[in-house]
Amino acid sequence: MTMFTRSDKAPDPTGAKPSTATPPSTPAAAAAAEPRPAQPRPAYTPAAQAASISVISKALKITGQLESTEDIQIEGEIDGDVRAVTVKVGANAKVKGTVYGDEVELAGSVEGKIEARKVVLTATAHMSGDVVHNDIRIDSGAYINGHCKPEYGKTSNNVQPLHKPAAPDKA
C-alpha cells in the first residue's frame, strides 16, 4: 500500500517542472523581434541582420551583374554593372561597367559610367567615363576623364533603386 501512495506522489514534482521551464522563451522571442519592428520578417536574429551587409573583398573578382536593394561595399574587382542604394568603391577596387545608385562614393577606379543622385570622388578616385549626378563632390587629387552631367533623374533611362527583394529568400 505504501508503494502505491509513493508512486502517486512521485509524478507531481516532476510534472510541475516543465511549466516553470517554458516562460523564458517568450521574452527571448520578444527581444529578438523588437530591434526592427518595421521589417517584414521579424524572425531574423541579430546574426541574420549582419547578413544584410554586402562586402566584395579584395580577393574577390566578379564577372557579371550585382543588384541590391541595400548597400554594397566593393574592395575587389567587378566586370559588369552594379546597382544598389549606396555603393562604396574602396581605394584598391576596380569596376568596369556602370555603377547605379542613390549615393556613390568612389575611392578606387571605375571605367565606365556612374549614375547616382549623389556622387563623391575622393582624392584617390580614378574615374574614366561619364558621371550623371544631381549632387557631386570631387576632392583634390581625384582623376576624372569624362563628362559630368547634372542630369540624374531628368532622363527617362535612369534606374531607380530596386524594390524589395523578390522570391529567393522566401523559404
Add this chain to the structure above:
Amino acid sequence: MFALSRVAKKPAEIEPLPLSQVGRALKVTGLLEIEGELHVHGTVSGRINAERVVLGTGGCIEGDVVARDVCIGGRLTGRVFALHVTVESTADINGRVFHNTITVDKGARIDGRMPWRPLNYFETLERLPEIR
C-alpha cells in the same frame, strides 16, 4: 584552382582568408572568383570559385560551386565540387554534390546524387570537361 597549392605553403605564409559577403538584398549574376571565403545570404546565379563557401539559411545559389569547403544552409540548385561538404538541417539541395567527405544534418532536403570522389579528382578539377 581553389588553391590546393595553399597546402604546400608554409603555415606562416597563410594569412586569414579574406571574407566576402553577399548580403540578403544582393543578387549577383555571373562568375565569382575569390581566393578566400565567401558568405552568401542573398542570391547568386552563376559560378563560384572559392576557398570556402558558406551558404546562409536565407541564401540561394543557382549554378556550380567549386571550393575546398562548402557549408550549405540555404537553397542550392546546381552542382557542388568540394572536398569537404557540410549540409545543414535548413538546406534544400537540388543537384549533384561531388565530395570527398560529407556531413548531412537531419532535416536537410536533398534531391539528387551525392557522388564520392577521390582526392586527386579535386586536384585536377579545373581540367575536367564536366566543369566547363
